[in-house]
Amino acid sequence: MKYERDPVRIRKVLGEKVxxxxxxMAVAYGGLLSGVSFFGGYPITxxxxxxxxxxxxxxxxGGCFIQMEDExxxxxxVIGAAWGGAKAMTATSGPGFSLMMxxxxxxxxxxxxxVIANVQRTGPSTGQPTLGAQGDMMQVRWGTHGDMEAIAxxxxxxxxCLDMTIDSFNLSEKYRHPVCLMTDGEVxxxxxxxxxxxxxxxPLIERVEATTDKExxxxxxxxxxxxxxxxxxxxxGSGYRTYVTGLTHNDKGFPKTDKQPDHERLVMRxxxxxxxxxxxxxxxxxIELEDAEVAFVTYGASARPAESAVAMARAKGIKAxxxxxxxxxxxxxxxxxxxxxQVDKIIVPEMNLGQMYHPIVEYSDPGCExxxxxxxxxxxxxxxxxxxxxxxx
Amino acid sequence: MxxxxxxxxELREKYLRDGMLPTIFCNGCGHGNSLxxxxxxxxxxxxxxxxxxxxxxxxxxxxxxxxxSADGLHTTHGRxxxxxxxxxxxxxxxxxxxxxxxxxxxxxGGNHFIHAARRNIDMTVILLNNFIYxxxxxxxxxxxxxxxxxTTAPYGNIEHAFNISELTxxxxxxxxxxxxVFYPYQPIKSIKDALSTxxxxxxxxxxxxxxAYGRRNKLGKIDALWTWYEDNTMLMEDYDRIMxxxxxxxxxxxxxxxxxxxxxxxxxSGFFGEYDKMxxxxxxxxxxxxxx
Amino acid sequence: MIEVxxxxxxxxxxxxxxxxxxxxxxxxxxxxxxxxxxxxxEENECNYCRLCELLCPDFAITVVAEERxxxxxxxxxxxxxxxxx
Numbered sequence: 001m002k003y004e005r006d007p008v009r010i011r012k013v014l015g016e017k018v019x020x021x022x023x024x025m026a027v028a029y030g031g032l033l034s035g036v037s038f039f040g041g042y043p044i045t046x047x048x049x050x051x052x053x054x055x056x057x058x059x060x061x062g063g064c065f066i067q068m069e070d071e072x073x074x075x076x077x078v079i080g081a082a083w084g085g086a087k088a089m090t091a092t093s094g095p096g097f098s099l100m101m102x103x104x105x106x107x108x109x110x111x112x113x114x115v116i117a118n119v120q121r122t123g124p125s126t127g128q129p130t131l132g133a134q135g136d137m138m139q140v141r142w143g144t145h146g147d148m149e150a151i152a153x154x155x156x157x158x159x160x161c162l163d164m165t166i167d168s169f170n171l172s173e174k175y176r177h178p179v180c181l182m183t184d185g186e187v188x189x190x191x192x193x194x195x196x197x198x199x200x201x202x203p204l205i206e207r208v209e210a211t212t213d214k215e216x217x218x219x220x221x222x223x224x225x226x227x228x229x230x231x232x233x234x235x236x237g238s239g240y241r242t243y244v245t246g247l248t249h250n251d252k253g254f255p256k257t258d259k260q261p262d263h264e265r266l267v268m269r270x271x272x273x274x275x276x277x278x279x280x281x282x283x284x285x286x287i288e289l290e291d292a293e294v295a296f297v298t299y300g301a302s303a304r305p306a307e308s309a310v311a312m313a314r315a316k317g318i319k320a321x322x323x324x325x326x327x328x329x330x331x332x333x334x335x336x337x338x339x340x341x342q343v344d345k346i347i348v349p350e351m352n353l354g355q356m357y358h359p360i361v362e363y364s365d366p367g368c369e370x371x372x373x374x375x376x377x378x379x380x381x382x383x384x385x386x387x388x389x390x391x392x393x
Numbered sequence: 394m395x396x397x398x399x400x401x402x403e404l405r406e407k408y409l410r411d412g413m414l415p416t417i418f419c420n421g422c423g424h425g426n427s428l429x430x431x432x433x434x435x436x437x438x439x440x441x442x443x444x445x446x447x448x449x450x451x452x453x454x455x456x457x458x459x460x461x462s463a464d465g466l467h468t469t470h471g472r473x474x475x476x477x478x479x480x481x482x483x484x485x486x487x488x489x490x491x492x493x494x495x496x497x498x499x500x501x502g503g504n505h506f507i508h509a510a511r512r513n514i515d516m517t518v519i520l521l522n523n524f525i526y527x528x529x530x531x532x533x534x535x536x537x538x539x540x541x542x543x544t545t546a547p548y549g550n551i552e553h554a555f556n557i558s559e560l561t562x563x564x565x566x567x568x569x570x571x572x573x574v575f576y577p578y579q580p581i582k583s584i585k586d587a588l589s590t591x592x593x594x595x596x597x598x599x600x601x602x603x604x605a606y607g608r609r610n611k612l613g614k615i616d617a618l619w620t621w622y623e624d625n626t627m628l629m630e631d632y633d634r635i636m637x638x639x640x641x642x643x644x645x646x647x648x649x650x651x652x653x654x655x656x657x658x659x660x661x662s663g664f665f666g667e668y669d670k671m672x673x674x675x676x677x678x679x680x681x682x683x684x685x
Numbered sequence: 686m687i688e689v690x691x692x693x694x695x696x697x698x699x700x701x702x703x704x705x706x707x708x709x710x711x712x713x714x715x716x717x718x719x720x721x722x723x724x725x726x727e728e729n730e731c732n733y734c735r736l737c738e739l740l741c742p743d744f745a746i747t748v749v750a751e752e753r754x755x756x757x758x759x760x761x762x763x764x765x766x767x768x769x770x
Contacts, residue, residue, distance in 0.1 A: 002484065009676075012683060038482050059672045060679055064482040064665075069508040073475035076468065076505075080448065080479025083466055084487065088479065106469050236464040237484050239443045243410075243459055245467035254413075254459065255467075401738045401747040402688065415743055420695035420720075425742030433739075575703070577739035616702045 003037035003062050003086065007199050013060045017196050023161040023187040024091070026194050027117045028053030030165025031089050033202060036115075037063040038081035038088040040074040042096060045129040046185040047119035050091035071096035075103040075116065082107075082114045083244065085235040087169055091117035093185070094135050095126060098143070105144030106246045107178040108270065111220065111231060113207055115168045117181040119188035122351075122378060131378025132185025134300055137355040140180045141329050147267050149274045150329040152180040153283075154300035158192035164326070166197075170205040171281065175274055176230050182328065184351065186301040186380055210234040219244075220266070221251035229273035275330055283327040284335050288314060292321025294345045294393040297336060297360050299325040301380060302349040308383035313390045320390045328356060333363035340364035345393050349373040349381050399436060408432040408442065410462045417456055419527075421607075421615030423574035423600030427521055428457050430577060430598075431490070434584035446487045448477040450502060453528045454494040454521040454600075471502025474509045477516050485665050488588060489515070495522040495536040499555050503535070510564040513592040515663035519584070520557060520595060523602035531605035542609050558597050562656040567592030567663065569656040573599040573622045583655065592663035599626070599651070629654030686749040687737065689722045693745040696720025700737035700746060706730040709737060 010032050021029070027050045031039065039058055041051035051067065058065040064081075068074040074090040081088035092100065097118045107114055118140070122133035134154075136143070141150045151171050153164040161183055172179040210217055210232040212224050219234045219242045226232075234240035247255040248263045256262045274281075288310055289295060296306040303324045313320035323339050325332055336359075340346060346368055348357045357372045364370055373389055375381050399407070418424045435445070445463040449455035451470035458465030468476045473491050481489045498506045498520050509516065525543060526532040533543035536557065537550045558571040568590045570583035580598055587594025599622060601607060607618040627635075627650035635647045662670075679685075687709075694716055700723050701709045708729035711721040722745070725731060735748045 002486070009679075013679070038479060040479065040482075059668075060675045062672050062676060064668060064672075066478065066482065066512075068475065068478075069504050072472060073478075073505050073508070076472040076475035077479035077482065079468075080466060080476035080481075081483040082479070083464075084446070084480040084483025086479075086483035088483070102469050103472065234464075236446045236466075236480060237444065237487050241410075241442065241463050243465045243467065245459075246469060247467070400749065401735075401744070405744050409744065415693040415695070415718075418742065421697040421699070422742060425744060426740065429739065429741075429744060574742075575740065577736070615697045615699060619699075 003064070005035035005037075006061065010061050011196065013057055014196055019194055019196070020191055021158065021194055022049055023155070023158045023183060023190050024049035024119060025053045026158045026161035027091060027165050027181065027183065028057060029194070029196065030162040031115070032057050032061060033162070033197070034087055034166050034169040034204065036087050036089050038078065038086040039063070039065045039090065040068045040077035040081070040088070041090050042068055042071050042074050042092070044071070044093045044096045046121060046132065046188050047091045047093045047096070047117065049188070050117055050119065071099040072103060075100040075107070078114045079103060079107050079110070079112045082112045083236045085237070087113070087173070089115040089117065091119065093119050093121045094123050097136050097139060101139070101144045104178055105146060105148065108144070108148045109246045110244050111176040111270065112178065113172040113176050113233070114178050115165065115172055115181060116178060117165065117183060120182060120184040122376060128378045130185065132188065132301060132351065133376065133378065134182070134184055134302065134351040134355065137182060137328060137350075137352065140182060147271065149271045150180065151175065151177055151274060151327070152182050152329040153326060154182045154328050155187055155326075156300055156303045156324065158187065158190055159194045160326070161187060162194050163197070166202050166204070167283070173205045173207045174230070176207060176233060177274060182300065184301050207233040210238065210240055214240055218251040219253050220249060229269050229276065278330045278332070279334060281327060281330070282332045282335060284332055285324040285326060287322040287324065289321035289323060289339065289342070291319055292343050293319040294347065294390055295320065295339055295343045296322040296349060296386070297325070297339065297346050298322065298349045299328050299356060302351055305381040305383045306349050306386055309386035309390060312383060312387045318390055318393075325356070331359045331363065333359070336360055336363050337365060340368035343368060345369045345371060347371045347373050347386070347389050349375070349386055351375055351380065404432055404436060408435070408462055409460055413460045416460060418453060419602070419604040421601065421603040421618070422453070423523070423598070424454055424457065424521055426574040426577070427519060427580070427598045427600055428460065430580045431519060431584055433581045434588060437581070438585055438588060440488055440588070444486065444488055445490060446480050447490050447492060448473040448480060449492040450497040451528070452494040452497045452526070454492050455497060457492040471497050471500065472505060473497065474502060474505040474516070474518065478509060478514050481515055481665060485515070485669070489517070490588075491516055491518045493518060493520050494527075495520065495524065495555070495557065496526045496534045499557055500535045507560070507564060510561045510566040510593045510595065512664045513565065513567055513661070515592055515665050517584070517587045517594040517596070520597045521600040522557060522597055523600045523606055525602050525606040527602045527605045531609055541606070558595065558656045561595045566595055566657060567661065568594035568658050570595070571597040571599065571653050571656065573626055573653060574601070575619050575622065586658060590658065590660065591666055592661065599653075626651045626653045629656070686751060687725055687731070688747040688749060689724070690745045691716045691722045692718065693743045694718070694720060694722035695743055696722070697742065698723070699740050699742065703740050704737055705734060706732060
């Protein structure tokens with residue numbers, strides 16, 4: 001049977017409006033609320049609870065959950081489902097995310113809306129499966145071969161796991177692009193209060209379905225209905241008889257692989273449809289930044305001890321602030337640059353040996369000192385450690 | 394007879410994408426035949442091409458959807474069946490057909506292939522087995538007969554070959570058949586049966602590759618290559634009869650043949666049929682609980 | 686009658702070799718690919734079995750029964766071989 005989103009049934013299945021749940025479960029909730037009708041996933045710590053939640057919830061709203069044979073199949077089935085007309089998602093962690101890289105590129109090249117939740121852990125390789133890290137912030141941007149732009153959220157709380165899953169779907173549908181929700185083992189396994197939003201509190205964006213003449217429709221060109229660089233979507237079965245390929249293709253979708261301008265034109269449209277809207281989609285939180293002289297620029301789980309450190313520093317009279325990037329990619333370069341012009345020093349706490357640190361350095365004012373505060377091994381920064389870094393400023 | 398049927402020109406006009414032919418396939422390659430047989434099967438079943446979605450991976454066989462006037466997903470190497478699973482999940486009304494090769498489906502994509510067959514996912518897989526990686530220039534395939542030559546097996550293949558149809562049969566797929574492409578009517582019938590049987594249908598078509606396999610293995614021009622296939626295949630019914638009642642010599646000879654025919658045809662609910670039952674039950678139970 | 690889309694023919698000769706009544710032969714006219722597409726022999730016993738049509742890997746052959754010749758979509762049928770359709 002074909003899925004139809006039923007907001008009343010979804011909320012009934014989710015239960016109480018206010019709940020105390022894990023971050024991973026909140027991702028599943030967010031997916032359900034967004035209208036996900038297909039989830040393909042493979043067990044992996046610390047992301048398995050997303051799949052478990054979906055396996056339990058999705059059939060009760062008429063959606064389809066399949067535990068696929070691996071992560072490659074998971075993302076493949078998700079992309080297939082998207083072309084079949086579904087909002088589709090998968091969830092994984094570092095090793096699975098690495099396996100998904102080829103088809104992640106395929107989703108980008110074929111402009112397929114879908115969501116990948118990556119409950120990050122450390123690496124290289126199997127690393128520390130049960131412990132969180134921010135190991136894939138660069139992989140999401142550069143991990144697949146070739147040139148592309150990424151769209152990636154980084155939630156810091158369980159509530160944000162839910163909300164940003166909905167945001168991820170909205171951007172994914174809007175830009176016909178795979179969106180990654182870069183949560184981590186800390187937030188994923190954290191239990192906190194969440195409030196399930198009412199329907200009117202969570203506007204949903206849906207892909208623009210192709211409606212124009214079937215003979216002349218171009219599935220990989222600027223939209224004839226909106227004028228946007230994002231093409232209208234010819235769902236399979238709607239009679240457009242679309243050919244979709246990961247090869248460099250023309251506006252019609254057919255392979256066109258031998259000429260430099262064809263490739264450049266296609267790839268540049270796919271990139272600029274996102275980067276043109278960089279400022280519009282920017283999603284950051286500014287904490288105590290107005291008069292700050294030193295600031296953290298961070299994201300995800302690392303923002304939690306950083307925020308505590310800011311409060312402790314303020315209590316001691318240190319003019320500290322924080323910029324939290326909720327949407328890490330496309331990189332909010334204009335905001336980071338503005339902050340770097342205001343403060344003397346930016347400190348970048350990350351649960352890795354420096355990933356988002358690099359674009360922060362790249363786009364900051366040369367007069368601003370940028371200091372990395374790395375931490376690996378599956379432990380979060382302590383607020384005290386970060387406070388000490390503020391104190392030496 | 395002829396008068397009752399659509400002619401080949403009309404068939405081409407109805408099913409081929411405008412301006413895409415001639416195909417990229419080499420002279421004598423059987424992939425074009427396979428596509429022709431799929432067209433005839435669809436025509437005879439009266440399926441509307443708006444209700445067909447194709448998926449393919451990488452390789453010669455995977456270029457086929459580009460020639461077909463239908464929705465088609467030309468995906469990454471080996472993964473077509475996983476993509477196709479998603480298409481079918483999102484829209485169970487579509488007839489999902491996968492075009493794949495032996496390397497694509499059982500080399501790099503073996504895992505997806507066996508699991509889709511085991512789950513009895515509702516799709517029809519047209520697997521074009523040519524014993525070789527053709528598009529990349531003749532490297533060793535997991536289906537290559539022992540002793541055969543490939544660019545990456547220059548001294549002869551020492552590995553055992555996959556028997557794809559028997560593997561799929563063992564996995565409990567709904568429909569499994571293997572035919573060489575030079576028999577037109579049996580493949581057409583099998584494709585029709587696979588398309589109209591719920592669950593996973595495999596039609597393994599033995600498609601000669603004159604360029605990368607036949608030439609390197611000195612099997613001669615296309616006609617000689619076809620003769621090689623004729624000499625080295627045996628109808629399943631003949632094979633069974635010889636095993637039961639043949640002479641020792643006949644039995645020894647038969648054991649070296651590739652069996653062809655219908656390996657399995659069972660009517661049972663496919664994955665999505667089962668899934669549908671489950672969701673319907675759960676939603677009814679919820680409705681009862683909520684008093685809707 | 687057979688119609689051949691000459692430039693789709695790759696010259697495999699399957700049709701010629703597999704015709705049950707040996708009704709076909711290669712023509713003496715090169716196509717764009719540099720091969721000789723098939724044609725019906727002057728004297729032939731074609732019984733419209735359509736095997737050549739089914740066995741052609743390149744969708745190049747259409748068998749047209751005599752009584753349906755009028756309805757054939759392609760014109761320019763010369764000596765059993767059609768020009769480009």
